[in-house]
Amino acid sequence: MGTTVQALIQDNEKDLKELQETTGYFFKNLELLQISMVHSSFAFERLDCGRHNETQEFLGDAVLDLTVGHLLFVRFPEMREGKLTRIRSALVNETGLAEMARSINLGKYILLGRGEDASSGREKSSILSCAFEALVGAMFLDGGYDAVKEYVERTFGPLVEERGDSLTINDAKSGLQERLQEQYNEGPRYVLDAEEGPAHARFFSVSVHFRETVLGAGRASSKKEAEQQAARAALKLLDES
Numbered sequence: 001m002g003t004t005v006q007a008l009i010q011d012n013e014k015d016l017k018e019l020q021e022t023t024g025y026f027f028k029n030l031e032l033l034q035i036s037m038v039h040s041s042f043a044f045e046r047l048d049c050g051r052h053n054e055t056q057e058f059l060g061d062a063v064l065d066l067t068v069g070h071l072l073f074v075r076f077p078e079m080r081e082g083k084l085t086r087i088r089s090a091l092v093n094e095t096g097l098a099e100m101a102r103s104i105n106l107g108k109y110i111l112l113g114r115g116e117d118a119s120s121g122r123e124k125s126s127i128l129s130c131a132f133e134a135l136v137g138a139m140f141l142d143g144g145y146d147a148v149k150e151y152v153e154r155t156f157g158p159l160v161e162e163r164g165d166s167l168t169i170n171d172a173k174s175g176l177q178e179r180l181q182e183q184y185n186e187g188p189r190y191v192l193d194a195e196e197g198p199a200h201a202r203f204f205s206v207s208v209h210f211r212e213t214v215l216g217a218g219r220a221s222s223k224k225e226a227e228q229q230a231a232r233a234a235l236k237l238l239d240e241s
Helices: 005-011 013-023 030-036 040-046 054-075 081-092 094-103 114-118 125-155 157-170 172-184 223-240
Strands: 189-196 203-210 213-220
Touching: 005 013, 005 030, 013 030, 030 054, 030 125, 040 114, 054 081, 054 125, 054 157, 081 094, 081 157, 081 172, 094 125, 094 223, 125 157, 125 223, 172 203, 172 223, 189 223, 203 223, 213 223
Parallel strands: none
Antiparallel strands: 189 203, 203 213
16 A cells, blocks of 8 residues: 655655755745655655656756746846857756756655665666756745745856856757757757666667767766767767867
8 A cells, every 4th residue: 555645744754854954945835845856666656646756847847947047148148049048958957957956965855666766766867857857846836936046046056157158068969069050050860779777777878970970879877868978979079080
């Protein structure tokens, strides 16, 4: 027999309090916070209602695009749209969001199924970035746009001030796209070459192609990160040629 969201809130009272103190945002509706930390693997194994954080993740993704975009618009009023887009992409891609999640030790609070937990799920960038997006989605549902805007300014603001437009270096896909478009007026193509492993420990192999040439390859626990790895390899090859 499974458990309920309310029972989870009671069981995890200390952790939820700690997470709110870490983020500096205190929820009126703790159910939203708790659901944001429920991975689908845990929901399918343990929750009666089967609810998990993927719908909040979907919402958080959109809210982060808007609030981070607003932050960059205010910080760099003279910057061109293309560069603003690339900086935002570097901040809110899987690698960037996983970095933000690790900075608040978010993996500690995520509820995982047995298999996912056993395969070091708390350390996976894909799971961490999704949980961070779900957390932001929960903040938006609980406190509205202003609550998320304030959180984004506190957390992303110092990073933008410190690293500025050098953030685009981390977004290899955008860098490769821009480089090929500028030189050849044509972009790269990403191919999923293989999916390996069980559902809770899947790995993706991706190659990046330009015309008839393979420029690079990557392998990671998410397609997004595998594509970034392939793009980084392609940029290195282009730099050396």
